[in-house]
Amino acid sequence: MMRIEGLTFAYPEEKLALSDVSFEIRAGEKIVLLGANGCGKSTLLKILNGLIFPRSGKYLFRDHRITKRTLKGRGLHRDFRSSVVLLFQRPDAMLFNPTVYDEIAFGPRQLGMDGVEQRVADWSEEFGLTDLLRREPFSLSGGEKQKVCLASLLALEPDVLLLDEPTANLDPRTTGWLVDLLQDLTLTTVVATHNLSLAAELGERTLLLSEDHRLTYDGPLTHLLGDRERLLEANLLHRHRHRHEGLEHRHYHTHDWS
Amino acid sequence: MRDRVWLAVYLVAVISATMVHDLRILAAFLLVAAIVGGRETLAIARRAGQAVLFFHAVVAISYTALGLFQGNFSASFLALLTLRVFLLAFLTFLLQRRINLFRALAFSQTLAYVLTLAYSQAMTFRRLLGEFRMALRSRSVRRPRIADLYRHGAATATFLLGKALHDSVEITQAMASRGFFSDSREPGGPVDDAD
Numbered sequence: 001m002m003r004i005e006g007l008t009f010a011y012p013e014e015k016l017a018l019s020d021v022s023f024e025i026r027a028g029e030k031i032v033l034l035g036a037n038g039c040g041k042s043t044l045l046k047i048l049n050g051l052i053f054p055r056s057g058k059y060l061f062r063d064h065r066i067t068k069r070t071l072k073g074r075g076l077h078r079d080f081r082s083s084v085v086l087l088f089q090r091p092d093a094m095l096f097n098p099t100v101y102d103e104i105a106f107g108p109r110q111l112g113m114d115g116v117e118q119r120v121a122d123w124s125e126e127f128g129l130t131d132l133l134r135r136e137p138f139s140l141s142g143g144e145k146q147k148v149c150l151a152s153l154l155a156l157e158p159d160v161l162l163l164d165e166p167t168a169n170l171d172p173r174t175t176g177w178l179v180d181l182l183q184d185l186t187l188t189t190v191v192a193t194h195n196l197s198l199a200a201e202l203g204e205r206t207l208l209l210s211e212d213h214r215l216t217y218d219g220p221l222t223h224l225l226g227d228r229e230r231l232l233e234a235n236l237l238h239r240h241r242h243r244h245e246g247l248e249h250r251h252y253h254t255h256d257w258s
Numbered sequence: 259m260r261d262r263v264w265l266a267v268y269l270v271a272v273i274s275a276t277m278v279h280d281l282r283i284l285a286a287f288l289l290v291a292a293i294v295g296g297r298e299t300l301a302i303a304r305r306a307g308q309a310v311l312f313f314h315a316v317v318a319i320s321y322t323a324l325g326l327f328q329g330n331f332s333a334s335f336l337a338l339l340t341l342r343v344f345l346l347a348f349l350t351f352l353l354q355r356r357i358n359l360f361r362a363l364a365f366s367q368t369l370a371y372v373l374t375l376a377y378s379q380a381m382t383f384r385r386l387l388g389e390f391r392m393a394l395r396s397r398s399v400r401r402p403r404i405a406d407l408y409r410h411g412a413a414t415a416t417f418l419l420g421k422a423l424h425d426s427v428e429i430t431q432a433m434a435s436r437g438f439f440s441d442s443r444e445p446g447g448p449v450d451d452a453d
Contacts, residue, residue, distance in 0.1 A: 051392045074400075081399045093386075093393040096406075096413035106406075110399040138416065152397070 001027045001188065002048065002160070007057030009043055017043040018054070019213045025188060027159070032199045032221060033192040035209035036235035041192035042089065044209070045162045048190065049086040082111055085153040089164040091145035095137040100129060100148050103137050107156040123151040143174035150181070160188045167198060196225070196236050210234050261362035268353045275345050281334060284341045288348065295352055302355065306347035314343050371438075375429065382425075383418060390414045 002025040009018040017040040025031060035041050046052045047059060050066050059066045061084065064076055071077050088094055097103040104120045113119065124130045127147045132140065137148055146166070153161065163182075167175045179201045182189060191202045199206065199221055206224050208217035216234065217224055224230065231237040242249055271287070278284055292299045318336060325331030359377075363369040394402065394410050402410070 046392065049396050051396055078399055081396070086396050088389065088393050088396075090386075090389060092417050093389045094397060096394070096410040098409065107397065107399065138413065156399070 001025055001062060003058070003060040004047075005058040005060075007047065007054045007059065009040070009047065009052070009054045016213055018047075018209075021057070021209075021213075021215045023207060023215060023218055025160075025190065027188055028186065029188055029205055030182075030203035031188075031190040032203040032206045033190055033209070034194065034196070034199060034206055034224075034234070034236060035192075036194055036211055039209040039211050039234075040213045041194075041209060042164050045086060045164050045190065045192055048160075048162055049084055050080055051086075078111075082107070082156050083158055084160045084162065085156060085158040086162040087146075087149055087153060087164060087166055089166075089168060091142070091149045091169075092138070094149045094152070095145060098136060099133065100124070100135050100137055100140075101133040103148055104129075104152050104155050107152060111156065119155055123155050127151045142169045143171060146170060146174065146178070150178075158187060160190070161185065163189065163191045165193055166191060167193065167195060194236065196231070200225075208234055208236075261357040261359075262365065264353065264357045265359075265362040268349060271349055272346060275342060275349070279338065281338050281341065284338065284345060288341065288345050291345065291348055291352060295348075298352075298355055302348060302351045305351045306344055309351070310343050310347045314340065379422075379425065383422075386418065386421070387414070390417075 004024070005022050007018055007021045008016075010016045021040075021044070033041050033044065043052070047054060050059075050061075050071050053059075053066075053068050061080060064070065064080075066080065071080065095103060097106055101120055101124075104123055105116050108116045108119050120133070121130075124133055127150065129144070129147055129151060132144060132148075137145060140148065146169070166178055170178065175198075179198070182191065182202060189203065193199060193202065204220060206217060206219065206221045207215060208224060208230070210216040210233065217227075217230060228237065271291070275284065275287055278287070292303070295302050318340065321336060321339075322331060359373060360370065363373050390410070394406075398406075
């Protein structure tokens, strides 16, 4: 479904973000994109969403090469934008409509879908947003904004959902809700996170980006979790001192530190 | 030292450009600036043109309309205004490419602080703006309508303004916490926060 071949990306200031990355994603896969902060996870998601384009290498979606030029083609643009959606790390970036209702209806209206009202009603009920439909999105809490963004994206009935650190700004209850939702979704998902403790809940296959921006692991998460050296090298594991009633010791941790 | 000299030349040039009212002298200024720009002249001119185009177009159209309506339109005044605005923008972008502003202002600790704060804020806001634009592009199955663009612009501006206000309070408090303001009666001293 999606194929990345020998992809290298650098920002204009010559800051390398991805180096010679290759992988393939099949329909229905649940991928966890792991890596420490600044290793290129967000950049990779933006490339997969056709927002920025690599300096070298290829990105193919359903055998169509995705470039700035090809995405200008009306047919491919429409198909791609309705098939591959991205939940940004900062929900505020995605919200601009006057009400929650309009926010969820934005995509279906653009696609000219039938029964927009019913779709909005269904998705808002699914996400517990029915009482907020007349509210301005910017007045909502962080968790509610995240839900509105997700409902807005899923109302398009996409095939691929990309999520950039989706739990970074959520409270524990909303994090639990999101994990359940992602497990129930049947579409292809790619979730970027540096939170190892949540990774197992978000997917089975892991892509690991190193701090030198290379893909250093592609395989089952269970194998990766047993590879302490690799996790240490990727800066996903840390150790620090503990004190328990006068006793001091050090051991490794995989818990989140954000 | 070199950066400081360039900064001084820039300041003199900017002040001179605002005091000269002769179109030919201003044109000569621009010619000199273009020669100093060397190979980068075209790129700088394009950047300066983009920077002033919208705002100056609004001013020029309003002036032209009002001038024609009142019967006192002056083409030479409009040309002078246009040239001056473009020259000031050109000089600024030329300076930006020629010097390291941090080195140029290193002689003053206060100016260096102000520049660091302003620069870090500008970088943050540039990144945010890029993110907001990408989010709209990502969500747009077809070209957004003009109403969508207006709404998006308004939402972005509202968010950035709120963030700027919030950050200014946070930064002031952080600086106060680190002992930056020795006298709390000075402007920018510890902030009373109702929250």
